[in-house]
Amino acid sequence: MKTYELTYLISPSLLAEEIITLQNRISLNIQEKGGVLINSFPIIKKQLASPIRKKSSAFMATIVFQVAPEEITKIGNGVKAEENVLRHLLLNKIPPKKVKLKRKPLTGFKPTEDKEESVEKPLERTKEKQKLELSDIDEKLDEILK
Structure with a gap:
């Protein structure tokens, strides 16, 4: 039935x-x-x-x-x-199925201080690389124009 x-x-x-x-x-x-x-x-x-x-x-x-x-x-x-x-x-009418939620355990938790430091260091490196690249580009442009 x-x-x-x-x-x-x-x-x-x-x-x-x-x-x-x-x-x-x-x-x-x-x-x-x-x-x-x-x-x-x-x-x-x-x-x-x-x-x-x-x-x-x-x-x-x-x-x-x-x-x-x-x-x-x-x-x-x-x-x-x-x-x-x-x-x-x-x-x-279909009876509703019970859904069992799976919870993931909290592993690998690191303090927020470490994350802030790691975020700041890569930003500084990228700025330096960009400055160097701009100076290299200027030198190449000067060579081409001469």
């Missing part, structure tokens, strides 16, 4: 009792197919980004359940057959 999540939009023209009846019919359909209900989230009224069947708002319901993979198409067709369901989404 796999875990699935069914989210569907219900027409806003229904009364509260009719919405509960519709939700019970869908839950009963899942149980008839051998499904086990795990969780049912409360129904929420949502404003739609674009109209569906000329309705700008809808009630959203979500059910999490387990069922055999062979039965999932029958459940999807049962939800699709409901007149008051504007749209539905049936997802295969």
Whole structure:
């Protein structure tokens, strides 16, 4: 058995009792197919980004359940057959994997004073090399111009 999540939009023209009846019919359909209900989230009224069947708002319901993979198409067709369901989404819910973090041990720690000294020494050497190179270039230019 796999875990699935069914989210569907219900027409806003229904009364509260009719919405509960519709939700019970869908839950009963899942149980008839051998499904086990795990969780049912409360129904929420949502404003739609674009109209569906000329309705700008809808009630959203979500059910999490387990069922055999062979039965999932029958459940999807049962939800699709409901007149008051504007749209539905049936997802295969994969449980999150636990990630184990590997920590590297602190090795080779050096005091910050040593790092500062090593940084300063190469800077001085590069400046001297640049000065020497500039004087060499000047001499070569003088030779070429003569």
